Amino acid sequence: LALDQDTNPTPANQFFKLESKMAKDLIDKISSSVELNRIKELMKLYCTGLSGDDVSVANSSNLSEKNIGWTQSDLPTSDGKTIYLPNVVNKYQIKDQNFDYYKVIATHQEALLEFGTFKYDPKIKPKNRKSLKIHNRLKKELNESQEEHATRFAKVLRAIPPFSSDPQLASDLFEIIENYRVDQKIIDKYKGLRNAFINVQYEQVIERKNSSELNEREAMIEEIIKFTLGKRKNFKIRRGFTKEFKAIIGYFLTLKRIDGSVEDSMTV
Known part of the structure; x- marks a missing residue:
């Protein structure tokens, strides 16, 4: 980026504005948080594989809050067709733990399909x-x-x-x-x-x-x-x-x- 700055400043500008893939990958690597848009397809495959049903994955912020049963308020229950996950998880300082949190709440919802709810x-x-x-x-x-x-x-x-x-x-x-x-x-x-x-x-x-x-x-x-x-x-x-x-x-x-x-x- 430094060598190319004099002749073509666009890549450097995109990098520092976090607009390039390289910048996003670097931030993702050093950050402990996990974003849904980076793992959405993986979570869809995970939930479909466990449940045996072709489910979709959506951002839970699109729904009204719910406070019954398994979660406090930010994680709606699946409707049988869609797995609702938060836009970002940054509960822990370790990235793997944040990813495990995604797996836990996704598994809880897909299991409603898997076990016949x-x-x-x-x-x-x-x-x-x-x-x-x-x-x-x-x-x-x-x-x-x-x-x-x-x-x-x-x-x-x-x-x-x-x-x-x-x-x-x-x-x-x-x-x-x-x-x-x-x-x-x-x-x-x-x-x-x-x-x-x-x-x-x-x-x-x-x-x-x-x-x-x-x-x-x-x-x-x-x-x-x-x-x-x-x-x-x-x-x-x-x-x-x-x-x-x-x-x-x-x-x-x-x-x-x-x-x-x-x-x-x-x-x-």
Whole structure:
């Protein structure tokens, strides 16, 4: 660049303005951050290979914030066709750790496709025996409510009290439960990603809201979410609700079975 400066200053100008490929490659090499536009095609191949479905990868900043289930607010849940990833990751001082973070959040979303989240069928019986008993009771209530069986989970739940008066709660709870089931499968199947996956979950627990600032129902759900992210002690449960919390966690633990299905999550 220096030798060419006198006769053709354009390459040097482009380099120092970070407009040339050489400059961008150098910055990428010395920077710890990872940008989505530089790994987008790689992440698409990665997610398509694991899920078996031809998925697209998009910038999560294009969507409204979401704060249910696995992530705090910046990582929307996949819609079954698109994997949403942040524009840049610079959480850590080591580049490989930032790339691992991309892999963790991408795997969490592609696994929803891989493990059948979007293939829920209320006519299919759950595999877990404990879930099966509840499924049969649920099916009876559905018959009595005269709802069609060929529906997605939200419509099924919204037909049943108490969710009929709060349909958003039904959708939110299913998402929390199903995320937990899928995450257990990821941790079991992808051992090479296990440590990074658990570390990201731990960070999510730390970054979430303080339950003491929430009302009773919100606080209960918040502590349940923290359980699904790996928290195992020092839960902040309001007085009088400990028994209910333990019962709920008991249902979650049935989903640790390797053969658990989305129908099991629906039953829980």
